[in-house]
């Protein structure tokens with residue numbers, strides 16, 4: 052596990068540098084079923100959205116909520132690759 056690296060305690064010049072994030076698109080997402088709370092890790096296609104996902108436990112169809120483009124965006128731990136890329140672009144910093 053990376054994430055939350057134990058950095059120095061001094062909160063001095065520790066600025067975040069969003070520019071250094073080289074659009075890393077996560078291709079796996081953990082979908083959590085809203086009905087039975089069963090979570091499954093699925094790989095996401097990059098060329099299209101997986102609109103629906105069937106829960107392997109209760110066989111409920113997870114459909115995207117209003118405003119979301121696919122099941123990953125609504126129920127996944129990570130939004131779909133298309134949204135991730137779009138987010139990167141909109142977050143582009145003018146540095």
Ligand SMILES: [Zn+2]
Nearest residue numbers: 084087106109
């Ligand atoms: Zn379920």
